[in-house]
Amino acid sequence: MENKKSISEMGWDELVPGAALHSFDGIVEHNLSNIQPEERMYSETSSKSMSVGDWRVIKPVWNSETCIDCQNCWVFCPDTSIIARNKEMKGVDYEHCKGCGLCVSVCPTNPKSLLMFNEYVTVEDALGQWPEKKKKGE
Amino acid sequence: MNSKRMDLNKVEVWDGNMANSQAFRQAEVDVVSAYPITPSTATVENYAMFKANGYVDGEVIMVESEHAAMSGCIGAGAAGGRVATATSSQGLALMIETLYQASGMRIPVVLCLVNRALSAPLNVNGDHSDLYLTRDCGWVSIDAFSPQQAYDMTLMAFKISEHPAVRLPVISNQDGFMTSHTAQNVQPLTDEVARKFVGDYVPVNALLNFDTPITHGVQTEQDWHFEHKAKQHAALMGSKEVIKEVFKEFKELTSREYNLVETYGMEDADIAIVCLGSTFETAIIAIDQFREETGIKVGVVAPRVFRPFPLEEMAEALKNVKGIICMDRSAPGGTVGTLYNEIAGALFNSPNRPLLRNIIYGLGGRDMTVKGLKEIFTELNEEVNGNKETKIQRFVGVRGPELSFYDIKGDK
Numbered sequence: 001m002e003n004k005k006s007i008s009e010m011g012w013d014e015l016v017p018g019a020a021l022h023s024f025d026g027i028v029e030h031n032l033s034n035i036q037p038e039e040r041m042y043s044e045t046s047s048k049s050m051s052v053g054d055w056r057v058i059k060p061v062w063n064s065e066t067c068i069d070c071q072n073c074w075v076f077c078p079d080t081s082i083i084a085r086n087k088e089m090k091g092v093d094y095e096h097c098k099g100c101g102l103c104v105s106v107c108p109t110n111p112k113s114l115l116m117f118n119e120y121v122t123v124e125d126a127l128g129q130w131p132e133k134k135k136k137g138e
Numbered sequence: 139m140n141s142k143r144m145d146l147n148k149v150e151v152w153d154g155n156m157a158n159s160q161a162f163r164q165a166e167v168d169v170v171s172a173y174p175i176t177p178s179t180a181t182v183e184n185y186a187m188f189k190a191n192g193y194v195d196g197e198v199i200m201v202e203s204e205h206a207a208m209s210g211c212i213g214a215g216a217a218g219g220r221v222a223t224a225t226s227s228q229g230l231a232l233m234i235e236t237l238y239q240a241s242g243m244r245i246p247v248v249l250c251l252v253n254r255a256l257s258a259p260l261n262v263n264g265d266h267s268d269l270y271l272t273r274d275c276g277w278v279s280i281d282a283f284s285p286q287q288a289y290d291m292t293l294m295a296f297k298i299s300e301h302p303a304v305r306l307p308v309i310s311n312q313d314g315f316m317t318s319h320t321a322q323n324v325q326p327l328t329d330e331v332a333r334k335f336v337g338d339y340v341p342v343n344a345l346l347n348f349d350t351p352i353t354h355g356v357q358t359e360q361d362w363h364f365e366h367k368a369k370q371h372a373a374l375m376g377s378k379e380v381i382k383e384v385f386k387e388f389k390e391l392t393s394r395e396y397n398l399v400e401t402y403g404m405e406d407a408d409i410a411i412v413c414l415g416s417t418f419e420t421a422i423i424a425i426d427q428f429r430e431e432t433g434i435k436v437g438v439v440a441p442r443v444f445r446p447f448p449l450e451e452m453a454e455a456l457k458n459v460k461g462i463i464c465m466d467r468s469a470p471g472g473t474v475g476t477l478y479n480e481i482a483g484a485l486f487n488s489p490n491r492p493l494l495r496n497i498i499y500g501l502g503g504r505d506m507t508v509k510g511l512k513e514i515f516t517e518l519n520e521e522v523n524g525n526k527e528t529k530i531q532r533f534v535g536v537r538g539p540e541l542s543f544y545d546i547k548g549d550k
Contacts, residue, residue, distance in 0.1 A: 008361070012368035017305055018244030019358055019366045020343045023351040030348055 007045055021045040036085070047096070053081075056099035058116045060092055061126040067113035073103035089113075110134055140166055142192045143329045152324040154282070154317040157289035158224060158250040158310070159184035163194055164332035165248075165296045168219030168339070171199040171210025173229065176262045177314040178252035181224035196220075204229035208236035208247070215245035216354040218344025220296065222247065226314060227254035230268040234275065240307045241276030242370060243354055244342075246299035247307035249277070250292055253415065254314040255502040263503020264314035266414055267468040269444070270476050276370055278308040278377050279445040283400075283418045285322045288312045290394060293327075296336045297384050304377045305342060306370075311444070315503065316416040327392070335391060378446050398448040399455050400440045403429070407437030409518050410456060412477050413465040414440055417506050424511035436515045441480075452484040461493040461522035463514060467500040474531055474544065493522055496531040504535050 004025065005014065016022070025041045032040070042048040067089050074082040074089070081097035083090040092103075092114075104114045110133050117126040144163070152160065158181040162170060172182040182198075189198045197214075201207050204225050211221040225233055230251060240247050253269050255261040272279060278298060282288040288310065295308040312318055327335065343352050358366055378398065385396040400418065403425045404410065411421060421438035428436055439455045441448055456462060462485075466475025473479075478496035485491065497514065500506045514534065520526035530544035 010365070012365040012372070015362070015365055015369055016343065017369065017373070018242065018343075018354065019356045019362070020243070021353045021356050022343075023353065027349045028351065032351075 004044075023048075051095045053093075053095050053097050053099075056094075056097060057119055058099045058101070059094065059097065059119055060099070060101065060103050060114045061117050061121075061123055062089065062092055063111075063113045063115070063127060063130055064089070065113075066109050066111060066130075068109055070108060072106040072108060073114055076102050076106045078102065139329070139333060140193060140195045144188075144193050146326050146328065148325060150324050150326055151321050152285050152289070152326075153180070153319050153321045154252065154285045154288040154312045155180035155319070156184055156321075157285045157324055158292050158312075159188065160326060161289050161292035161332075162222050162248075163188050164327070164329055165220065165222070165293060165336045166196065166333060167194075167222045167248075168196045169199060169210065169214035169221045170196065170223060171201055171207050171214065171221065172223045173201050173204045173207045173225070175204070175226050175229040177254055177264070177318045178224040178226045178229075178250060180318070181250050181252065204232040205236055208233045208240065208249075211247045211249075212236060212240050212243065212245050215240070215247055216243065216344070217346045218339075218341035220246075220300070220339040222249070222296075224250035224252065226252045227256055227262075227268045230271060231256060234271065237272065237275040237277060237307070239355065241374075242366070244305045244370065244373070245307060245354075246296075246305055248292065248295040248299055249307065249309045250288075251309045251311050252314050252318045253311055259502075261502040262314070264316050264318075264415075265467045265501050265503065269309075269311050269414070270468045272309055273445070273476065276306065276374060277445060278304070278306055278374065278381070278443070279311060280308065280381070280443050281311040281414055281441065282317065283313075283416050283440070284317060285312075285320065286324045286394075287396075288317060289324055289326060290388065290392070290396070293332060293336060294384050294388055294396075298377065298381055300337075300339060301377075301380045301384075302340065302342070304373060304380050306373055306377060311415070313415040325392070331391070335388070374446050378443070378448070381443055396442055397451075398441070398443045399451040400442045401437060401455050403435070403437035404439060404455055404459075405437075406435050407459055408435045409461040409515065409522055410437045410439055410459045411463045411465055411511070411514065411518075412439045412441075412452075412456075412481055414444070414467065414477070417465060417467070417500070417511075420506060420508060421511055424508045424515070427508065428512050428515050431512075432516075432519075434515065434519050436519075447480055449480070449484045452481060453488040453490075456481070456485060456492070457488060457490050459490070459492050461495075461518050463495045463497050463518050465497050465499055465506075465514075467506075468498075469501060470496075470498060470531070478531070493518075494530075495521070495528060497534045498531065499534045501536075506535065510535060
């Protein structure tokens with residue numbers, strides 16, 4: 001698959017019939033889970049290679065100070081946009097996150113370690129506005 | 139091979155549905171996903187019986203609607219299997235959305251479409267309104283005029299559909315009841331010969347190939363959609379050559395000859411009708427009698443292959459006639475009939491400019507008899523000779539006052 005022509009330069013005669021899109025360049029190992037995403041040969045036409053988070057209006061911001069690495073957000077995220085390695089939370093993939101807020105609702109900590117902010121709020125500003133721990137019954 | 143073979147007689151007495159079912163069985167379809175509907179019910183019913191009796195190793199999936207039936211075929215086809223189903227009329231109408239997906243995704247599927255009128259009013263009998271509904275859906279569409287042809291077409295449909303240069307779904311049409319429920323002599327191939335003719339299914343970009351994960355049914359916007367539709371159309375247009383090849387191979391095997399355009403009496407015909415389905419067979423009898431009785435040279439032309447439309451072959455078949463009636467068996471919905479449109483289009487760029495008329499007939503299973511066809515021949519001959527004038531479109535065989543439309547002054 002070396003020197004592969006970019007799909008954006010292809011004419012009608014060069015495309016894969018039926019608009020089928022290969023996720024990876026070449027043949028992959030059967031057990032893909034043994035390879036970390038950054039080492040996988042994602043193809044140009046894989047969603048991994050594309051920014052598909054551009055219609056998001058609110059975004060989840062992660063606070064590492066309160067996070068307990070429970071992995072709830074990683075399990076529930078419908079777009080595999082929670083980045084975790086060796087069962088440790090690393091952050092949010094903003095290229096693929098759609099802003100659904102599911103990660104926030106399943107976060108069990110107090111205060112929550114993921115909160116939704118307007119898209120234009122910087123992560124630094126968001127962390128500066130983080131709420132205090134809620135008291136019992138609050 | 140299926141683990142259990144069926145010994146068939148050299149000549150079997152089958153109706154069009156049984157012909158379909160047997161072709162499915164012999165092609166060793168991996169998945170038949172279906173929701174039976176009159177008059178194609180027996181295609182699936184017979185096949186399910188074969189399965190129940192151990193003659194089919196593949197899967198039969200009974201689903202909750204025709205939309206799901208075709209979706210099941212598309213899923214199993216994308217997974218990498220040989221797939222087929224059958225439907226008619228309302229079932230086809232519900233399936234329409236998925237028909238475009240099958241062709242756009244380039245999934246080989248064989249659909250036996252037993253032609254029936256579309257509701258309302260509800261009607262289970264044969265006309266071509268469902269066939270016409272598939273006109274733009276991007277499938278190859280071939281037409282059988284008898285049970286023997288239904289067997290032959292359905293068997294060949296697999297070979298055409300799965301050809302690497304085609305990879306498009308194929309509809310094998312036949313007339314509801316007139317063909318699907320009329321038992322006639324059919325000469326089948328043996329299981330071994332039929333299976334060998336159809337060949338092994340060759341998966342392309344199969345979902346179940348885990349070495350190369352692939353996405354089917356993707357979204358493309360203005361950046362790539364046009365190129366994909368262009369490629370799909372090119373494949374459909376190119377399928378003409380593959381169909382001719384498959385017809386040729388089939389003839390070598392069975393001595394039964396099929397052409398993109400079927401003709402009878404056209405060697406010396408002065409006037410002709412163009413039709414689809416079992417009317418072609420009725421026309422053969424009518425033409426023989428009419429020639430004997432009147433000496434008027436009449437012929438019939440029918441597209442064996444409705445899509446890709448054999449435009450050049452049609453123009454060639456009709457190059458010497460002075461008058462043509464295009465017989466459309468479907469309510470035209472506010473314009474001329476489909477065959478009229480196609481034939482007018484084929485002839486407009488050819489040197490021959492015959493008198494061209496459009497008859498709407500046989501809706502909802504109304505019979506077109508030998509006598510009825512002979513009356514049509516007589517009237518066409520009169521008009522060609524300048525002794526009669528009719529409007530471009532006429533309804534024939536309907537009770538009540540004459541119903542006709544479109545009159546261009548000065549046409550022949």
